[in-house]
Amino acid sequence: MKHSDILLHLGEENENHSKAGSPPIYQTSNFLFDNVGDMRKALEKEDEIPFYTRGSNPTVKILQQKIAALEKTEASLVFSSGSAAVATSIIGNVNAGDHILCVSKPYSWTYKLLHELLPRFSVETTFSSGKNTINFLGQVKPNTKIIYLESPNSWTFEMQDLEAISSFAKENRIITIVDNSYASPLNQSPSDFGIDIIVHSATKYLGGHSDLVAGVACGSDEMMKKLFRSEFMTLGGIISPNDAWLMIRSLRTLPLRMKHIGESALRVVDFLEDSPKVKKIYYPFSRSFPQKDIADKYLSGPSGLFTIDLNTNNTERIEAFCNQLKVFHLACSWGSYESIAFPAITTVSSLNYDNPDIKTERVRLSVGLDDPDLLIEDLTNALDAI
Ligand SMILES: *Cc1c(COP(=O)(O)O)cnc(C)c1O
Numbered sequence: 001m002k003h004s005d006i007l008l009h010l011g012e013e014n015e016n017h018s019k020a021g022s023p024p025i026y027q028t029s030n031f032l033f034d035n036v037g038d039m040r041k042a043l044e045k046e047d048e049i050p051f052y053t054r055g056s057n058p059t060v061k062i063l064q065q066k067i068a069a070l071e072k073t074e075a076s077l078v079f080s081s082g083s084a085a086v087a088t089s090i091i092g093n094v095n096a097g098d099h100i101l102c103v104s105k106p107y108s109w110t111y112k113l114l115h116e117l118l119p120r121f122s123v124e125t126t127f128s129s130g131k132n133t134i135n136f137l138g139q140v141k142p143n144t145k146i147i148y149l150e151s152p153n154s155w156t157f158e159m160q161d162l163e164a165i166s167s168f169a170k171e172n173r174i175i176t177i178v179d180n181s182y183a184s185p186l187n188q189s190p191s192d193f194g195i196d197i198i199v200h201s202a203t204k205y206l207g208g209h210s211d212l213v214a215g216v217a218c219g220s221d222e223m224m225k226k227l228f229r230s231e232f233m234t235l236g237g238i239i240s241p242n243d244a245w246l247m248i249r250s251l252r253t254l255p256l257r258m259k260h261i262g263e264s265a266l267r268v269v270d271f272l273e274d275s276p277k278v279k280k281i282y283y284p285f286s287r288s289f290p291q292k293d294i295a296d297k298y299l300s301g302p303s304g305l306f307t308i309d310l311n312t313n314n315t316e317r318i319e320a321f322c323n324q325l326k327v328f329h330l331a332c333s334w335g336s337y338e339s340i341a342f343p344a345i346t347t348v349s350s351l352n353y354d355n356p357d358i359k360t361e362r363v364r365l366s367v368g369l370d371d372p373d374l375l376i377e378d379l380t381n382a383l384d385a386i
Contacts (some may be wrong), residue, residue, distance in 0.1 A: 001071060007251050011065035025245045025268070026050075026059045047228045049374040055233060063248050067206075067216045070185035070251075071379070072196050075224035077217045077232055078244060082181065082201025083109045085215030085317055089197045090114070090146060092231040093175045096122040099141045102148040103130040103160060107201075107326055108181060130160035131291065137168050149178040149195075151298065154334070155307055155344075155364060156282045157182070159294045166194035178375025181205070181335070187256050187301040188283030197223060205303070208250045212243045257337070257369065263306035264372035268365070269306055271376045277383045279361070280309040305334045306365035309359060318345055318361055320385040327370055327378035334366035339375055341365050 001010070017024050031050040033039040042049040050056050060078055068076040079085040090113065094100065100112055103128045114125040126137045127287040130149060140147070147169050151160045162178065169176045177197040178190045190198050200206060202214035215237075217227065232238075239247075269286050272278050281288065283306035285293040310318055322330060328341040344362035367375060 001032070003070070003255055006066050006069040006276065007254060011062040021364055023059060023062050023245065023248060024260055025241050026053075026057050026301055027241050028057075029053045032370045033283075039084065039359065046233075047225060050344040053241065054236055055228075056237055057241050057244070060239060061246075063244045063251075066248065066251060067185075070220055071180075071218040072189055072191045073198065073218040074205075074221040075183075077224055078202070078229060078239045079215040080237045080239050080243075081213050082107075082179075082199070082203055082215035083113075084235065085201075085217045086110050086177075086179065087113055087215045088227055088231045088235055088237065089177050089199055090118075090148065091235075092227040093177075094118070094123045094145050097143060098123050098145040099143045100146045101136070101139050101141075101144050102123040102127050103136075103150055103153065103158070104128055105155065105158070106137055106148065106150050107154060110148070110150075110179070129158065131158055131167070133161045133164045136160070137165065140168075140172065140174070144172075144174055147174055147176050150182075151178055151180075151188075151190075152182050152183055152284055155180075155358075156306065156363075157284050157289075157307070159284065159291050159298065161294060162190055162195055162298060163193040166196075172362060182252070182303055182305060183299055184258055184303065184335075186255060187303060190300050191218070193298075196220070201335075202247060203333060205254065205258065206251065207247055208254065208336055209246075210333065210338060211338040213244050213248075214239050214243055214247055258301065258303070260369055261303035261367055264370070264375065265304040265306065265367040266302055267372045268375050268379070272308060272379065275383060277311050277386050278308050279311040282307040282309075285379075303335075305364065306367075307362060307364045310361045310386060313361055315345060315360060316355060318343065318363075319386045320380045322363065324382040324385040325378055326381075327374050328365060334364070336366070337369045339368040339370045 012023050042051040046055040064076045102125050126139045128136050130136045145242045146352040149160050166176045176195045178195045180198050180202045181204050197219040200216045201332050238286045269283050322343045325341050328339045331340045344358045
């Protein structure tokens, strides 16, 4: 199926909705039944037949079909945040006494879940660099139930060989999960390489407009049904019908946004790579990216997020650089229409940022839909302030 078919038409069934050109928002918690038999039938298939909106809702259903098709999986679940999608997918696949192998430096709240929360329930995690597959898989134990990946991660963009890891995991009956937020479903398809569960912070590229917080998990029908029946319904981190509708609208322009963002980012990175005021650049499509072969194998196109280490340790100069940025806004998220700068210096004193790799001279930049000439001019001015 072409992306345009998925994003513009799949699941919308206009004829069932008074031929509405844009799908309706089913702003309802409850669905009504004519008789006990119908009600019983709906309850038997709560993930398919609208019964109560914590389980199923027709607006959300349209979105679920599109997301599953984008990730080339049988099914998907949609959540109120990326963190809810991550937590539900992980908790749904472990019991007390189990072990998880996770890449080092995962997203901060994923780290919190694995490092702090799950040990309270006797689930232990080993964090290990995923760059060298053999060393990484050497950390697997007899009780390992999940291998959790982020490829690339969202600060320094280390990647993993998804195919090699998933084939080992399948032989050893270990579930693989990958956070695919960075690449978006358009630039990387982990299901082609045998990954079991693909999660996204849909707040980033899928939403793309800084107006909603959401997450998705994609996988086999069997896995999504299993998660639905227990953790999804119990933890209840569901998306509202209104936010689901916003995401359906955002998705229509996902390919256009990704194309513009990727092309702009390549130009901006090219400019920064030549600047003596930038010590290091982290970006899978930069000239200096150390895992070029893995990036070539897995990423079909560039994203807009990259990180720079400024060529100074002087905090005043680092702050002057950040404060001088006018087109890039200072903010934390990424993947949106607006361009964003996130100075690592702001996280150093934060209790919630456990990332051991954070350096004061580090600034993460998310290229949005701004004209790349303006972004380069903005960075030129800000680098002059160092
Ligand atoms: C933002 C983010 C998350 C968490 O998503 P929320 O929507 O903020 O809950 C998970 N993984 C990555 C890589 C992220 O950038």
